[in-house]
Amino acid sequence: MRLIMNRLFIIFSTLAAVVGLFFLGWILYTLCAKGLAGLSLQVFTHDLIDGGLRNVIVGQLIMSGVATIIGIPVGMMAGIYLQEYGGNSKLTEFIRDLSDVMMSAPSIVVGTFVYAIIVIPTGHTSGWAGVLALFILMVPIIVRTTDDMLKLVPIELREAGMAIGASKYHVTMNIVIRYAREGIMTGILLAFARVVGETAPLLYTSGSSEFWSTDLTSTFPSLTVSIYNLATMPDEEMVQLGWTGAFLLTAMVLIINLIGRYANNKQRR
Amino acid sequence: MELIFKKLAQISASLLFVILAATTIVLYLSAKPAIQEFGAGFLFESRWGVEETKNVSEVVPNQELVVDGEDADDFMEDEDDFIDDEDFVTDDDTESETNDSEIIYGALVPIIGTIFSTLIAMLFSIPIAMGIAVFLSEIASATLAKPISIAIELLASIPSIIYGMWGLFYFGPFIADIFGGNTVSLLVAGLVLGVMVIPFMAALSRDAIGTVPDMLKESAYAMGATKLEVIKDVVFPYAKSGIIGSIILSFGRALGETMAVAFVIGGVYQFVGKVTDPTNSIPVVLANSFAESSGLSLSVLFYLALVLFVMSFMVIVVAKHYLLRRK
Amino acid sequence: MKNMMDVQDLTFTYSGAPAPSLQNISLPVEKNKVTALIGPSGCGKSTLLRAMNRIHDLYPGHQYDGVINLLDSDKKGYTDILTLKSEAEMIRLRQRVGMIFQKPTPFPMTIFENIAYGLRLSGVKKRAALQDVVEQSLHDAALWNEVKDRLNDDARGLSGGQQQRLCIARAIALKPEVILFDEPTSALDPISTLAIEEMISELREKYSICIVTHNMQQAARISDYTGFMYLGEMIEYGQTDNIFMKPSKKQTEDYISGRFG
C-alpha cells in the first residue's frame, strides 16, 4: 500500500512536471514558429508605419535604458543606505518593507499613477511618462539586489578597510561595492530584462507611435504596446507583425537573462 | 564627500517612501470624486456605465440604495452620504427634464472577475508547480534537473504579454474545444494566468525545498520511509513557510496581472453564469478604458486602481508575515 | 555465529568517480559489541557506514562489489544485503539497521511524533502502543526525565545534545538490530558527548553498534573492536586494546600517536 502510494506520487510529480513543461514548450514553439515566419530584414530597417518594427524596438530600448540609467544610482544608493548606514533600526526594516510593497504593486497601478501626475497635467502621453513608470518599477528591484549582494560582503572586509583609516565612503565605494560588483550587475541586467518586457504601465503613459522618434517629450514608440495593438487587429498581416515583435521581445529578454546568469556563474568560480 | 554621499544615500532611500506615499495620495485624490459619488457601495454595485433615470420614480433608486447599504453594513455612513447626494441631484433635476439621469458605476464585476480568475489560476498552478518543484529537487537526477531548472527560471522571465497572445490565438480555442463556450472567458483567463505563474511558483518552491538539509531527508529514509513519506512528513513541513510564501507571491502576481488577461477575459461587464463566459478584471478595465475616459468616469478608474492597489498590498502583507516567520 | 554483520571484500565506487572510494574492505560487526571505525578525514569511514544500510542507494549510479552479510532475524543464516532489490526489502533493511548522523536531525514535528514516526510508518496506529514505545525509547536514550512534560512541543526546540539523544531514541523505537553512528558527537559539547557515550555503552546490551569517530579517546573508551582505515582500505582491525596498545601496522601506530591525520 505504502509502496503503491509512493509510486503514484512519483508518477504524479513527474506527470505534473511534464504537463507544466509541455505548456511552456508549447508557448515557445508557437512563438518561434509564428515569430520566425515573419522575420525579415525589413523588420529592422522600416518603422511601424511601413510595416517594420525598427522605431518601436529602438523606442522600447530607449525608454528602458533611460529608466535603468536613472534607476541604477537611486536604487543602488538606497540599497547602500540600507546595508551600510541603516543598521538594524526599525527605519531600515520599514524601508525594506516599502521596497517590497513597491516591487509587488501591480504594474498597471504604477501606470495609473504616472498618468495622473504627468499625462493629465501635460495633456498628452510622452516618452518621459513611460520612463518614469518603468523607473518606479525598476528601483525596488535594484534596491533589493544591492541590499542582498552587500549583505554577502564579509563584515571583516569593511572592518579591515576602516582599520587602515579609510573613510566609510571609501570603504563602501572601493571595497564593498567592488566585492559585490558582479552580483549587482547581474541584478541590474535582470531588472532591465524585467522592465523591457512591460506593457501595462506604458499603455497610456508613453502610448505608442508608428513613427520614428527620439523625442521623449512626446508620444513615444513602444514595442510592447505595439504588439498589443497589432495582435488585436483584424488584419492578418498586422497580427503576423505582432508575433514577430513578440518573438524578438522574448529573444531579447531571454538573452539578457542568459548573459546575467553567465556573468553571475563566472563570479562564483 | 563623506557627508554628501551619506545624504544622497538617505535621499534615495526616502525616495522609496515618497514614491509610495505619492502613489497612494495621488490615486486617492484622483479617485475622490468617484469615492464621494459612489462611496463604498461602488464595491458591491454590478452595473457599469449604465444610465439611471431619476424622474420615473424617485423611490426606486433609493430603495436599491438601501439594499446596497445592507450589503455593506460597515459602510452605512458612506451610504448615507450617497443618498444625500442622490437627493441633491434629484432636486436639481426637477429643473430640466433632459438631464435627470445619472451614470452608475460599480466595481463588482471586475472585482469578482479578478478574484475568480486568480483563484482558477491558483487551483491550476499549485499542483503543477509543486509537482515540478518536487520533481526537480527529489526525483530527477542532477543531470536532468539542472537544465530543466534553468529552463524554468528563464520561462519565469518571459513577458506576460506573450502568455496573453498565446492564450488568445492558441490556448483559448483549445479550451473552447474541450469545455465549449467562448474562446475568451473567465476560465481561459484563469488558466493562462496559471500557466504564467507556474514557472515563478515552481522556481521559488524548489528554492524553498532546496533549503532542506540532505541529512534530514536521509535520516527519514534511514528509518524506512518512502519518498512520498519523506516529502510529506519532512520536506514540506520543513519548507512550509517558504512554499506558502511562494504561493502567496504568485497569487499577488496573478491578481495584478494585466496583459496575460487582457487578451483572453473578454472585457465585458457581465457576471459569469458559467466559467466559460467572458467577463472582466480590474487591470483589464484599467488597460482598456483610460484613453477614452474623463471627468467622473476617469475618477472611477482611479477608484478601481486604488482598490487593486489595496488588494495587492494586503497580499504582500500576508506574504511578508509568512516569510518573516522563517527567519 | 556471533557476527551480526559481516562486510567481506567490499569495493565501492561513487557514481562518476574515477577510482573506488573503498577497496576490498572486510569488517565484522559482532553481536552486542561496539565496533569503532577510525582514520583520517576522507579515508572512507562514512562511505563504508552508508553502505551498511545502503543509504547510498538514494542517489543513483553508485557501484558495489563484494558482500555485506546481515544475520537473518531468525538467526539461522545470513543474507547479503547487496542482493536486495525491491523497495520493500530496502525499507525492511533500514528498519533493521538504524543510523544516527553527524548532526542532530529532528524532524519538523513534535517530540512524541518524532519518536512515533518510524512505528507509524510501519503501520502501528494505536495511541497506547505508541505511547509505551515512546516512553521506553526515551528512557533508553536517557531523555525521558528532560522531556516528559513537553512531549507535544516541537522537537527543534531542544538543545543540540537533547536533539541527538532524541534521534537515537527515534532509531531505537524501531527496535533495530544494528545501529550505525557517524560521528554522533562531533557537533556537541563535552557534556552532551559524555551523555551519549554512556548511552552507547549501555545500548550495547540490546544492539550491535558500529560507530565512526574522529576522537580516539572516544573509540578507546566505548568500543570493543576498532578498525583503522586509510585511503579507502582497512589497514588493521582487532580488539580495541590491541589496536591502541600494540598496533601491528606502522600506519596505525603513526595515526594513533598523532603523527598524522
Ligand SMILES: Nc1ncnc2c1ncn2[C@@H]1O[C@H](COP(=O)(O)OP(=O)(O)OP(=O)(O)O)[C@@H](O)[C@H]1O
Ligand atoms: N558523493 C560522493 N561522490 C564522489 N565521491 C565522494 C562522495 N562522497 C565522498 N566521496 C569521496 O569518498 C572518499 C571518502 O569519503 P568519506 O566521506 O567516506 O570520508 P570520511 O572518512 O567519512 O571522512 P570524514 O572523517 O571527513 O567524515 C573521499 O575521498 C571523498 O572525496
Ligand SMILES: [Mg+2]
Ligand atoms: Mg564522514
